[in-house]
Structure formats: structure tokens, C-alpha cells
Amino acid sequence: MKALEPIHHCIDQGIDALNLPGHPENLYAPLRYFMTLGGKRMRPVFTLLSAEMYGISHQDALPGALAIELFHNFTLIHDDMMDHAPLRRGKVTVHERWNNDIALLSGDVLMIKAYEQLSHQKKGPLDQMLELLNKTAIEVCEGQQLDMDFERRSDVQLDEYRTMIRLKTSVLLGCAVEMGAIIGGAHLGDRNALYAFGEHVGMAFQIQDDILDLYAEAHLFGKQVGGDVISNKKTLLNLLAYQHADQTQKVKLEELSNEKDLAKKVLEVRVIYDQIGAKELCEIEMREHHEKALQALKEVSISEEKKKTLYALSDYLLTREN
Amino acid sequence: MKALEPIHHCIDQGIDALNLPGHPENLYAPLRYFMTLGGKRMRPVFTLLSAEMYGISHQDALPGALAIELFHNFTLIHDDMMDHAPLRRGKVTVHERWNNDIALLSGDVLMIKAYEQLSHQKKGPLDQMLELLNKTAIEVCEGQQLDMDFERRSDVQLDEYRTMIRLKTSVLLGCAVEMGAIIGGAHLGDRNALYAFGEHVGMAFQIQDDILDLYAEAHLFGKQVGGDVISNKKTLLNLLAYQHADQTQKVKLEELSNEKDLAKKVLEVRVIYDQIGAKELCEIEMREHHEKALQALKEVSISEEKKKTLYALSDYLLTREN
Numbered sequence: 027m028k029a030l031e032p033i034h035h036c037i038d039q040g041i042d043a044l045n046l047p048g049h050p051e052n053l054y055a056p057l058r059y060f061m062t063l064g065g066k067r068m069r070p071v072f073t074l075l076s077a078e079m080y081g082i083s084h085q086d087a088l089p090g091a092l093a094i095e096l097f098h099n100f101t102l103i104h105d106d107m108m109d110h111a112p113l114r115r116g117k118v119t120v121h122e123r124w125n126n127d128i129a130l131l132s133g134d135v136l137m138i139k140a141y142e143q144l145s146h147q148k149k150g151p152l153d154q155m156l157e158l159l160n161k162t163a164i165e166v167c168e169g170q171q172l173d174m175d176f177e178r179r180s181d182v183q184l185d186e187y188r189t190m191i192r193l194k195t196s197v198l199l200g201c202a203v204e205m206g207a208i209i210g211g212a213h214l215g216d217r218n219a220l221y222a223f224g225e226h227v228g229m230a231f232q233i234q235d236d237i238l239d240l241y242a243e244a245h246l247f248g249k250q251v252g253g254d255v256i257s258n259k260k261t262l263l264n265l266l267a268y269q270h271a272d273q274t275q276k277v278k279l280e281e282l283s284n285e286k287d288l289a290k291k292v293l294e295v296r297v298i299y300d301q302i303g304a305k306e307l308c309e310i311e312m313r314e315h316h317e318k319a320l321q322a323l324k325e326v327s328i329s330e331e332k333k334k335t336l337y338a339l340s341d342y343l344l345t346r347e348n
Numbered sequence: 349m350k351a352l353e354p355i356h357h358c359i360d361q362g363i364d365a366l367n368l369p370g371h372p373e374n375l376y377a378p379l380r381y382f383m384t385l386g387g388k389r390m391r392p393v394f395t396l397l398s399a400e401m402y403g404i405s406h407q408d409a410l411p412g413a414l415a416i417e418l419f420h421n422f423t424l425i426h427d428d429m430m431d432h433a434p435l436r437r438g439k440v441t442v443h444e445r446w447n448n449d450i451a452l453l454s455g456d457v458l459m460i461k462a463y464e465q466l467s468h469q470k471k472g473p474l475d476q477m478l479e480l481l482n483k484t485a486i487e488v489c490e491g492q493q494l495d496m497d498f499e500r501r502s503d504v505q506l507d508e509y510r511t512m513i514r515l516k517t518s519v520l521l522g523c524a525v526e527m528g529a530i531i532g533g534a535h536l537g538d539r540n541a542l543y544a545f546g547e548h549v550g551m552a553f554q555i556q557d558d559i560l561d562l563y564a565e566a567h568l569f570g571k572q573v574g575g576d577v578i579s580n581k582k583t584l585l586n587l588l589a590y591q592h593a594d595q596t597q598k599v600k601l602e603e604l605s606n607e608k609d610l611a612k613k614v615l616e617v618r619v620i621y622d623q624i625g626a627k628e629l630c631e632i633e634m635r636e637h638h639e640k641a642l643q644a645l646k647e648v649s650i651s652e653e654k655k656k657t658l659y660a661l662s663d664y665l666l667t668r669e670n
Contacts, residue, residue: 053493167457171375
């Protein structure tokens with residue numbers, strides 16, 4: 027989104043200005059590496075846009091925004107370890123490029139660096155910011171634990187799955203938007219509404235991720251189409267399909283989970299999902315969250331004019347094709 | 349120390365009252381387990397005693413004290429993973445009893461729980477407490493990284509080693525004592541003096557640990573006497589001995605590092621250390637830190653009467669025989 031270029035520039039400068047020390051090299055080199063891998067920087071953008079509605083300059087809300095981004099990156103380093111992931115954003119992960127001990131400890135220090143940013147956030151009541159980050163950080167860890175638990179279970183229910191993705195991904199987006207409101211001195215009603223906005227955008231975004239994994243145009247999609255199907259990953263798409271499948275479809279899906287021909291596996295699973303209408307079921311749920319997000323934003327006691335960029339960003343994010 | 353019983357009781361109650369959730373079980377059961385393994389609770393005791401000098405009740409300083417203790421326990425869980433340690437305080441470590449993923453994530457959540465306690469600390473300026481914890485936490489991680497780096501090096505210098513143990517263990521004791529001062533509303537001069545007190549007590553305590561490892565009476569010592577010698581661990585005792593050894597002694601110590609008969613190894617290393625006077629060199633350094641600690645405490649602008657328990661506790665800790 028063109029309108030966000032100055033904001034991205036501000037965030038990139040903030041990350042450059044972290045000035046991570048040179049020593050101990052094995053602690054900080056992984057962080058310098060990881061923080062320059064890029065990513066959408068969606069969370070700090072939301073914080074800055076939210077604070078801007080309350081008349082706070084990007085620069086004045088930057089530490090609060092960076093706190094969220096650093097926390098997010100900490101979770102990625104540790105999650106990649108737990109997932110034994112070789113790549114992140116197309117580049118080698120920290121535990122692969124260095125080792126597990128180094129990924130563990132540099133992740134730890136990155137989490138502390140997130141809290142350090144709160145210390146640098148001069149506008150906004152510190153107690154509220156700290157409480158919000160603590161609550162959210164704990165929920166994110168709980169979500170990650172549930173995700174790991176679910177990998178070992180075959181009886182995961184839809185609502186459990188929804189709770190897991192809410193904790194693992196959506197609450198941090200809620201936190202990012204509310205952080206901006208706290209920095210802006212918003213009252214509790216606005217804070218709650220903006221949190222709900224972020225949380226529902228996060229849910230919709232995650233559901234869209236599940237859909238795109240199987241239904242993206244291959245030439246637009248950065249990853250292998252059907253990756254979740256190939257790895258038999260539980261997603262909303264997959265759980266909804268199972269819930270609505272008839273006995274024959276269930277048996278066929280079970281068989282396909284062991285299919286060795288991966289192209290065939292993706293193709294045939296998609297055929298069954300299409301018979302079930304799984305994509306549409308997901309899209310309904312995604313649209314519901316998008317609607318709730320817009321509704322929550324509407325309730326914020328600020329002129330609609332000032333909310334325009336937040337509306338535009340959520341529309342932009344939720345109509346992406348890759 | 350008998351006089352500390354009410355303080356220990358208060359801390360134990362605080363830990364009980366953490367009320368860690370039941371779910372997700374794999375995230376919180378390890379923490380419930382680990383937090384009841386005990387330990388000396390030396391750090392929170394120092395925080396409560398320090399705050400008490402400024403007229404703050406134990407109860408009113410408890411969250412700040414627990415923040416330090418929880419942070420300390422988080423470092424133990426992650427350090428045990430990096431060290432592949434099977435036991436902690438005579439009990440199975442978290443990564444052994446559960447697994448590495450669970451130790452990683454429950455450690456993460458314990459660090460956040462430490463910050464959560466700062467949110468609950470109502471007396472004292474939050475910005476100062478957060479800044480102190482952040483700075484200290486980063487240093488502790490740096491110390492752990494240096495410790496790991498040193499394991500792979502044979503050329504570690506004495507001053508590098510001193511820096512490492514200062515970061516890895518002493519700064520958290522400094523932080524614990526200063527935290528009490530911040531809670532008590534102390535001015536910067538007192539805060540710095542109390543930090544120095546804690547830091548020097550921490551250094552002296554760590555050096556004493558190195559001495560006791562080889563020189564404790566076996567029947568008083570909870571661990572195997574000579575454990576550091578057996579594992580060729582770098583300690584102040586070992587580095588000082590090398591620095592003061594003549595060529596013949598150096599060659600002999602090198603040979604002994606590969607000795608398979610462990611009783612012989614411990615015995616003969618001790619004979620050489622005794623020739624060198626390594627224990628005395630360590631004791632001089634330990635006493636210097638103890639002296640500096642007492643000097644720093646003297647500078648605190650509070651009546652000497654009110655400092656009595658802190659003096660007594662440091663004397664008690666630094667004259668222990670196990």
C-alpha cells in the first residue's frame with residue numbers, strides 16, 4: 027500500500043537504530059540477521075496508525091510499535107526451533123544457521139529487547155502498556171503450546187482450533203492496535219474497540235492464509251500451493267471440510283492423507299473440498315471477522331475521516347491474493 | 349538464618365499464590381513443578397530486606413521480589429537445556445522430565461510472568477523497576493552466552509572470566525537489592541550503593557562456590573567434591589592456579605585434565621593447587637568483594653541499625669561451608 031511507505035520507512039529506521047551490540051557476537055549476530063529478513067511489519071504499522079488517530083506522530087509511538095515487532099520476531103525464532111523449520115521468509119532460520127543453544131538465547135534476549143522498547147516509550151501510561159504486553163505475550167505462548175498439543179491429536183474440535191489461532195496470532199494484532207490507542211491516551215472504550223478491531227482482522231487474516239495455501243494462484247503465491255495439505259496440517263479449511271464431509275468423503279480424505287504422489291494428493295483433496303464447499307465455509311467465517319472488525323472500528327469515538335487508513339489497510343490485507 | 353524465617357514464609361506464600369492456570373497443562377505443569385523445587389530464594393530475600401530498610405512491608409514489596417525470583421528460575425530452565433543438565437536441586441530438570449520444546453516454551457512464559465509481577469508491584473516507580481530488570485536481564489543473557497563461548501576456548505583470560513561471572517550471576521543480585529531500594533523510593537545514590545552491595549556479594553558468593561567445589565568437607569557438601577575439576581570446568585580457582593603455575597605444574601595440570609581415575613585426578617590437582625596457593629588467591633579476591641560490599645552498604649544513607657539484617661545475611665552467606 028503506497029500510503030504506508032513513510033510508515034514503513036519509519037519502522038525500518040527504528041529497527042536500524044536498535045544498534046545491537048557487537049559482543050557477544052554469538053548472541054547479537056543472529057538478531058541482526060533475523061531483524062533484517064524483513065516481513066510485512068504489519069503489527070507495528072497498525073500501532074503507528076492507531077496512535078496517529080489520536081494525534082501522535084509516528085516517531086513518538088515508534089518504541090511501542092517496535093516492542094510488538096520485536097516480541098513477534100522473538101516468537102518466530104523460538105517457534106522455528108520447535109517446528110524444526112529450515113527456512114523463514116526464504117532464508118535459513120537462526121537455529122539452522124547457528125545452533126539451538128544460540129537460537130534459544132538470542133530469542134530470549136530479543137524478548138527482553140521488546141520490553142526494553144516499552145521503557146523507551148515516553149508517551150502513554152507505562153502501566154497500561156506493560157499490562158497489555160504481558161497479557162498478550164502469555165496468550166501467545168499458550169497458543170503455541172496448544173498448536174504443538176494439537177499436532178499430536180486427531181480429535182481437535184473446530185472451537186479449540188479457533189481458540190488456538192486466536193491466541194497464537196490474533197491477540198498480538200489486537201495488542202498492536204490497542205498499544206497505539208494507549209500511547210494516544212485513549213479511554214477504555216476506545217481501547218477495547220480497537221483491540222477487537224485488531225483481533226478480528228487477525229482472525230480473518232489467518233483464515234485467509236489457510237484458504238490461500240490451497241487456492242492461491244501458483245504464480246502469485248510465494249510458497250508451494252497446497253503445503254498444508256501435503257503436511258496434513260490442521261487448518262480451519264481442513265477441519266471445516268471434515269466436519270461437513272459425508273462418510274465416503276471422510277474415508278477418501280483419510281486415504282489421501284497417506285498419498286505419496288503429492289501433486290495427486292493436493293489435486294484430489296481440493297476436488298473433495300470443492301464438493302463440500304469448504305472454501306466457501308471458510309470465506310463466510312473470514313467475512314464475519316472482517317465485518318466484526320469494521321463494526322468495532324466504527325465504535326471508536328474518533329471521526330470516520332481519521333480512521334480511513336485503518337479501514338483501507340484492513341481491506342487491503344483481507345483482499346490479498348498471495 | 350533463623351531471623352529470615354518470616355521472610356521465607358512470605359516468599360513461599362507469594363509463590364503459592366501465583367496460581368498458575370491448569371491449561372494448557374504442558375505449559376504450566378512444568379512451571380508448577382519447577383517453582384516448588386525450592387532453592388535458597390536468596391534474591392527475593394535481598395529485595396524484601398532492602399525495601400524493609402525504607403519502611404516497606406514484606407507484603408508490599410513481594411511482587412518486585414517475585415519478579416527477580418521468577419526471572420532467575422526462567423534462566424535456570426533454559427540454562428539447564430543448554431547444559432544438557434539431567435538434575436537441578438537433586439530433581440529431574442524440565443527438559444528431561446518433559447522435553448526441549450516444553451522447557452523452551454514454559455521458560456519463555458516464566459520470563460513473561462516475571463514482568464507480570466512488575467505490573468503487580470504497586471509501590472515504587474514502575475519505569476525505574478522496568479528499566480532495571482531489562483538492563484539486568486540482558487546482561488544475564490550476555491553472561492550465559494560468554495559462558496557457552498568460553499567452554500569452546502582454551503585461552504580464556506582471568507578478566508574475561510570475571511566479567512562473565514559478574515554478568516551471569518552477580519548483576520541479578522545487584523538488581524534484587526536495588527529493586528528493594530526502588531520500591532522504597534530511595535534516591536539514586538542509595539540505589540547505586542545498594543546495587544554495588546548486591547553485586548559484590550554476588551561475586552564473593554560465586555568465588556566461594558568455586559572454592560567449596562574442591563575444598564568443602566565431603567560430609568557437609570551436597571554435591572560431589574571436585575566436580576569442577578572432574579569436568580575440567582573453567583573457574584576462578586582453576587584460572588588463578590594456571591596463571592601462577594610454573595612450567596612443570598602447568599604440564600602436570602594438562603596431563604591431569606585427561607586422567608581417567610577421577611579420585612586420583614581430584615587429589616593430585618588439589619596437591620598442585622595447594623603448592624601454588626590457589627585457594628588463598630581465591631580467598632583474597634573473595635574477601636575483597638566482601639569488603640567492597642560492606643563498604644557500599646555503609647554508604648547507604650540509612651541508620652546502621654536498619655542495615656543489620658543485610659550485614660548479617662551477607663556474613664552468613666559468605667562464611668558458609670557447603
